[in-house]
Amino acid sequence: MSKKHPVVVVTGSSGAGTTTVKRAFEHIFTREKLTAAVIEGDSFHSLGRAEFKEAMKKAEAEGNHHFSHFGPEANDFAALENLFRTYGETGGGQRRYYIHSDEEAEMHNKALGTNLKPGEFTPWKDLPTPTDLLFYEGLHGLVKTDTVDMPRHVDLGVGVVPVVNLEWIQKIHRDAAERGYSAEVIVDTILRRMPDYVNYITPQFSQTDINFQRVPLVDTSNPFIARDIPTPDESLVVVRFRDPKKANFPYFLSMIPGSFMSRPNNLVVPGGKMGFAMEVILGPMIERMVEESRKL
Secondary structure, eight states: OOSSSOEEEEEOOTTSOHHHHHHHHHHHHHHHTOOEEEEEGGGGBSSOHHHHHHHHHHHHHTTOOOOOTTSGGGBOHHHHHHHHHHHHHHSOOEEOOBOOSHHHHHHHHHHHTOOOOTTOBOOOEEOOSSOSEEEEEESOTTOBOSSOBGGGGOSEEEEEOOOHHHHHHHHHHHHHHHHOOOHHHHHHHHHHHHHHIIIIIGGGGGTOSEEEEEEESSOOSOTTSOSSOOOGGGEEEEEEESOGGGOOHHHHHHHSTTOEEEETTEEEEEGGGHHHHHHHHHHHHHHHHHHHHHHO
């Protein structure tokens, strides 16, 4: 951790809703007039799209049917940990972007004078300086293994983790609508990822300072036949604080309509208030963090 150059991490699995948290942080940064060095988790994949497909075919030929984007074989955990360490020590580092679509390729090619395609990476470049903090959003911001320990470099870790059936429903609908994948392909992906999900995604939520877990209030017992994604108003969000002594629960309860406490370290808020609750809870934390860093 670094009080002088704070590192803030939002971590959650694919389709978990981390975008909502990212938007809440953007509002906080704008309101507090903060400049953040933004890091996208996909940029630390170790394989481009074509390389990943080839590596997956090779793994399957060797009897490994669980090669996935969730595991260490397809990601550079050491490089991500090094970025967190370097930024904490110096306020600098390097980043790149993973190109998801033709639109992103056009944008980056125009800015860089390159001819990159979707599924490829932009060149590494130095982070802009100075910045008030580093903000990471992706799959692996709090991974801890025998060789890497990202949590020790993170000043604020936020988890976004819907109950697993809701997570699957969101993924199934997104992949079908946006990527045109068949139900069979999506289910195969979920099953292939499961060992890495259990070993590298789930353990991170024991390392977070705060978790936001969305819980549907409608039947999701069979996510593979669900016709639609439960709406925010059909959900509650359970907010878990690792250290409840640092949480101002009376303030949260007074500011967030319909909220209540289910345990001494658990706040429950209406699903439709999730973004607002994030700003109420996380805003003061970010403000204090940056105030301390500026004093140093």
